[in-house]
Amino acid sequence: MSEGSDEVVRVGEYIVLQRQSYTKLHKVSDHGTVMLGKDQIDIKSIIGKPLWTTYKMEPKKGSKRDFILAECDSAESLAEQLIKAVSSGVDNRNIFDDGNSQQLSTEEIISMRQEGMSGQDIVGQLVENSKTFRDKTEYSQEKYLKKKEKKYFEYVTIRKPTIRLIAQILYRQDSTKIMGLRMDTLSQISTAAGVQSQGTYLLYESGCQGLVAAALVNSLDEGGCLVHTHAGNIPQKQAILAMNFSEAQKSRLISVNIHSLLRKLHQLKDSIVNTVSDKDNQSSTCNGDHVMSQNSSESEQVVEVEMKLEKSVNISTESKNNNEEKVVNINENEDVQNDTNDRKRKHSDVEDSGPKKPRWELETERAALILKSQLADGLIVVAKEHPRNIFLALLEWVNPSRPFTVFCLCREPLMDLYVYLKSRNDVIALRLTESWLRTHQILPNRTHPDILMSGSGGYLLSGIVVRDTAVETVD
Amino acid sequence: MSFANYKSVIEQGDTVILYLSVNNMHAIKVEQRIKNKKNEMVENVFQTPYGALKVKSLIGQTFGSKVALSKGWAYVLHPTPELWTLTLPHRTQIIYTPDISIILFQLELKPGSVVLESGTGSGSLSHALIRCIKPHGHLYTFDFHAQRVEVARAEFEDHLVSEYVTVQQRDVCQTGFGPDVKGVADAVFLDLPHPWEAVPHAVEAMKEKGGRFVSFSPCIEQVQRTCEALAQQGFIELQTMECLQKELTVQTRAMSVLPLPDFSQPQHQQQPRGGGGGGVAGGERAAEGGEGGAREQCRFLTGVPPPSLPGHTGYLTAASLPPRWARTLRSPPQPLSA
Numbered sequence: 001m002s003e004g005s006d007e008v009v010r011v012g013e014y015i016v017l018q019r020q021s022y023t024k025l026h027k028v029s030d031h032g033t034v035m036l037g038k039d040q041i042d043i044k045s046i047i048g049k050p051l052w053t054t055y056k057m058e059p060k061k062g063s064k065r066d067f068i069l070a071e072c073d074s075a076e077s078l079a080e081q082l083i084k085a086v087s088s089g090v091d092n093r094n095i096f097d098d099g100n101s102q103q104l105s106t107e108e109i110i111s112m113r114q115e116g117m118s119g120q121d122i123v124g125q126l127v128e129n130s131k132t133f134r135d136k137t138e139y140s141q142e143k144y145l146k147k148k149e150k151k152y153f154e155y156v157t158i159r160k161p162t163i164r165l166i167a168q169i170l171y172r173q174d175s176t177k178i179m180g181l182r183m184d185t186l187s188q189i190s191t192a193a194g195v196q197s198q199g200t201y202l203l204y205e206s207g208c209q210g211l212v213a214a215a216l217v218n219s220l221d222e223g224g225c226l227v228h229t230h231a232g233n234i235p236q237k238q239a240i241l242a243m244n245f246s247e248a249q250k251s252r253l254i255s256v257n258i259h260s261l262l263r264k265l266h267q268l269k270d271s272i273v274n275t276v277s278d279k280d281n282q283s284s285t286c287n288g289d290h291v292m293s294q295n296s297s298e299s300e301q302v303v304e305v306e307m308k309l310e311k312s313v314n315i316s317t318e319s320k321n322n323n324e325e326k327v328v329n330i331n332e333n334e335d336v337q338n339d340t341n342d343r344k345r346k347h348s349d350v351e352d353s354g355p356k357k358p359r360w361e362l363e364t365e366r367a368a369l370i371l372k373s374q375l376a377d378g379l380i381v382v383a384k385e386h387p388r389n390i391f392l393a394l395l396e397w398v399n400p401s402r403p404f405t406v407f408c409l410c411r412e413p414l415m416d417l418y419v420y421l422k423s424r425n426d427v428i429a430l431r432l433t434e435s436w437l438r439t440h441q442i443l444p445n446r447t448h449p450d451i452l453m454s455g456s457g458g459y460l461l462s463g464i465v466v467r468d469t470a471v472e473t474v475d
Numbered sequence: 476m477s478f479a480n481y482k483s484v485i486e487q488g489d490t491v492i493l494y495l496s497v498n499n500m501h502a503i504k505v506e507q508r509i510k511n512k513k514n515e516m517v518e519n520v521f522q523t524p525y526g527a528l529k530v531k532s533l534i535g536q537t538f539g540s541k542v543a544l545s546k547g548w549a550y551v552l553h554p555t556p557e558l559w560t561l562t563l564p565h566r567t568q569i570i571y572t573p574d575i576s577i578i579l580f581q582l583e584l585k586p587g588s589v590v591l592e593s594g595t596g597s598g599s600l601s602h603a604l605i606r607c608i609k610p611h612g613h614l615y616t617f618d619f620h621a622q623r624v625e626v627a628r629a630e631f632e633d634h635l636v637s638e639y640v641t642v643q644q645r646d647v648c649q650t651g652f653g654p655d656v657k658g659v660a661d662a663v664f665l666d667l668p669h670p671w672e673a674v675p676h677a678v679e680a681m682k683e684k685g686g687r688f689v690s691f692s693p694c695i696e697q698v699q700r701t702c703e704a705l706a707q708q709g710f711i712e713l714q715t716m717e718c719l720q721k722e723l724t725v726q727t728r729a730m731s732v733l734p735l736p737d738f739s740q741p742q743h744q745q746q747p748r749g750g751g752g753g754g755v756a757g758g759e760r761a762a763e764g765g766e767g768g769a770r771e772q773c774r775f776l777t778g779v780p781p782p783s784l785p786g787h788t789g790y791l792t793a794a795s796l797p798p799r800w801a802r803t804l805r806s807p808p809q810p811l812s813a
Contacts, residue, residue: 007684052685052801075803162583184573184718187580191572194555196606197586198480221586221610377481399481400539401553411723415776418725428550429497432723432778435573440695440715440790442702447695459723464494466550467540 009046009158014242016159016169017043020150023169025161025242036156042068046158057154059116075155086127089135101132119152139446161242163215170209170239175454178208179384179409182457184437189380190215192405192462197221199377200370202394204229204258206236207384212407213253214239216380220252227367227376229258229394231385254367260360262393264368371397379404379465388417395426398465405462414461426468432461478554478602478634479609485536485551490634492558493542494550495523502554502562504633507531525549554634556602566623569599570666570691573720574788579607581793582662582687587611590662591680593647593673594618598627600664601640605631609639615656619646651676658682665690670697671704678708678796685796693789701792709802710794717790723778732771 009015009028017024019036026034026043034041041057046069055069089095104125112122126148127133133141159165167186170178189212195201197220205212205228213228217240220226228235235255245253357365379398381391387406398404404427408414414432421427435457439450478490485491485505493501501521507530509519519530526545536542538553552558557572570578578600584590584607595601595618604614618624624644631637645653648669652660663677663686670690677688688710690701702713796802 050798052798054801164580164583183580184577184716187576188573188720191557191576191579191603194557194606196480197609218585219607399483400537401551402481402539403555403557411778412776415725415778419727419776428494431497432725434721434723436719436721438717440698440717442698442713442715442792444699444703447699464552465539466552467537469540 007051007160009049009051011047013244014161015046015051016161016165018157018159019155020153023159023165023172025166025169027241039065039067041156042066045069045071049158051158051160054155054157057156064114069156072155075153075157086141087134088138088141091137092135092140094135095132101130102126103129103131119149119154122152123148161244163211163218163239163243166214166239166242167211170211178211179382179407180454180456180458181208181211181382181407182435182437182454184435185407185457185460186211186215188433188435188460189382189405189407190219192403192460193378193380194403195219195378196224198223200225200227200374201378201380202227202229202371202376202397203380203382204390204394205380205382206231208236208382209239210235210237210241211239212380212382213237213255214243217245217249217253218243220249222248224252225370226253227261227371228253228255229261230255231258233257254363254370256360256364256367258390258393260364261367261371264364265371265397268368268372375399377402380407381405382407386413388413388420391417395465400426400465400467403462403464405460407458407460409456409458411459414459418461421463424468426466427463428466430461430463432459434459478556478559478605478636479639481538481553483537485533485538487534490554491533491538492552492554492562493521493523493528494552495525499524500552500558500562502559503528503530503533505530505533507534523549556606559602560599563597563599565597566626567594567596569597571599571788573718574691574791575600575603577716577718577791578664578689578691579603581689581791582664584608584612584662588661589613589659589682590615590664591652591656591660591677592616592664592666593645593652594620594666595623595627595642596666597623598630600666601627601631602634602636604664605636605639609636612639614640615643615652615660616640617643617645617647617652619644647676648672652680656680661686663688666692668697669700671700674701674704674708674710681796684798685802688794688796690792691789692792693787695790698790698792705792705794708796710796712795713792714794715790715792717787719785719788721780721784723780725776725778727774727776728779729772729774732773734771 011028011030014025014027017026017034017036022036024034024036026032028043028047030047032043034043039057042060046053046055049071054072054075056072057067058070060066060068095101109122109126112125117125123145127145133144136144164183167178167181167183171182175182193201193216195216199220201216201220201224203213203216203226213226213235214237216226216228230236237255240253243249376398379391379394379402381387381394381404383390383406387408391404391406395404406414406417411432411434418430418432421430437457438453441448441450487505487507489505491503491505493503495501501523503521506519508516511517521528521530523544525547528542528544528549533542533551536551538551540551541548542551556575560569560572560575563569582588582590584604586608588608589612590604590608592601592604592614593616595616598616601614601616604616608614616627618627621644624642628637628642631640631642641655643653648667651673657679659682660677660680661682663681665673665677665688667673667690670692674688681688688705690698692698692701698715702715705713
């Protein structure tokens, strides 16, 4: 990012707290505390300080697990310091697991902690009072210390959120909340969709906390645009918020309800049916049946949804409008006016051209006009729903010779879609892929694959949109 | 412009991808006439298994449309870094899209980033890097092989991306990345036989505020030495991974069901029941053949993994370099070589 002064902690922005290998996302507030495991940490002191600063957790007086943060130069690794001071054994032939090797009792250890002894000293005590520590091999000692260190590590580093860190955090916290979208698959989505900074991209995302949208917005620059469609009233945007995007970046993201967008697009299509460009004329005539049947089924859907919307509006106009406000981050002072305008318009015609349209409707129009005038340079579907109808509804708004990719945690829906797309003439280069990722422990004389690995990163169906025309005869 | 931005109509001088099938694509430069073996200018005709293509005929066509071959047809596609990776002329072993994806992601590239790459090789990764960082970022790419540097430079010019890239002949292990790129890089990528030798130079080339580092090595011994060098230079968050992409062939398959009577039923001889079908989710059963000899078939849609696939490409080692003021050098601390 070219924005210069983004390297300090500011209230209202997101940060990543890192305690050893554990990372956590947090939105900084004026008088905030953060829970790290069971420890409650007061982070007032970090506001205004540069990112990457490391702090030592110092216990608050009189409380067990409350800490304040004190700036320090660097985290000290006790494993490295202790290990040099202690002799070590050759192998484990003299070590027996009789449960008595640690002479300190649990109570003693807890009381040390409560007295405010530092983690480093506690681990020192643990080592001193271990009968077997000296007999362990050097490697085993290191492993033991690393394990203890994890528990007593008392340094926290403040980092700037990046897509990589956010993806890592969301995946580790609960991978089911991002549909098991693993880092490698997420990275493949970007390349499969050929995302470049000045293109226009069409995304449907659900069930991923905005992670894909955030990754795509992060790849855009001036002239680029992401139309982020979603079901329901509010898009999921945890990851988008966590990126602390600048105003310029936010302006490249248009989040719209997929029904509203499709309805608007088809309205536009109908109203300008006589003046459509060459390109569209051709594609609609040669798509023939598909387009027709799609249209009719879609408009039915739209009508249904509209009715549903209407109902919900009747029942809880207030909450609905509020939701819509949230979607588009409208200025709060417009609230009252819009509320009433909104209600009227809902019950009159959609084509009402009143002076003040609600923000969501303006955004929908903006997205529709962009797609109408230039079509998308890539289509990405990452859905918790069955991807087929979503993909097909959006496909016609993609330029020929542009890539698309569909993510699904299971392969069956993608296989269905694959078989159907094979029967169409407007997509080629179909590939159904699964990614495999393995991480490794790299240590002198102890290098091996990590003990745990993820079973699946989900599946991608990718391909390229082409013009469904007869061969252009040459000569 | 050819690679930098999408356009819709093919013009003279463009590079296009001729698509015959998923496994049969070719990058073609649209030129009306080319030199033949005897150094004479002749009409540019491209031969395919489906007949000849007069390259001249592509001019004026729209990307993504069908074009006629003398015995069939093909699609002409807009080039992308991914398609280029599949069609480029190999001068070296290249990095493929699954690894490229992870490299871009782990380098945390975005528009405006300054990234260093060594070696350039065949330029497979370079094109993807350029796409990530344009229009305001820059790629500095280095190779110690003079001819590769020349060819890569010509390719970048051809693809109209040379404003985003600087290609230099340089052995970065021996001489570093050079005075032009001290303290400018947000990210460094190494694909070298001895990447650990270039790690201190990478630190010099990176910005004060640090950045990201990725190295690609086929052998684990290279990874070990690189990790040692990285830790010594103050890199943190070292992570080594390997990634493979498996392509599944979607097929409808049929299995015959062996008729087995249900012996728990008293009248078992009347109703032969399929024993095998029950475990196949979503399978459709159909009786085949005439009466009496009816053989039950279970049909199902499946994704068949390839009988063989690349089992190893290389290890990717990623790391973060904190800002200079926040770095701790590991013992024994080694001063940067001046």
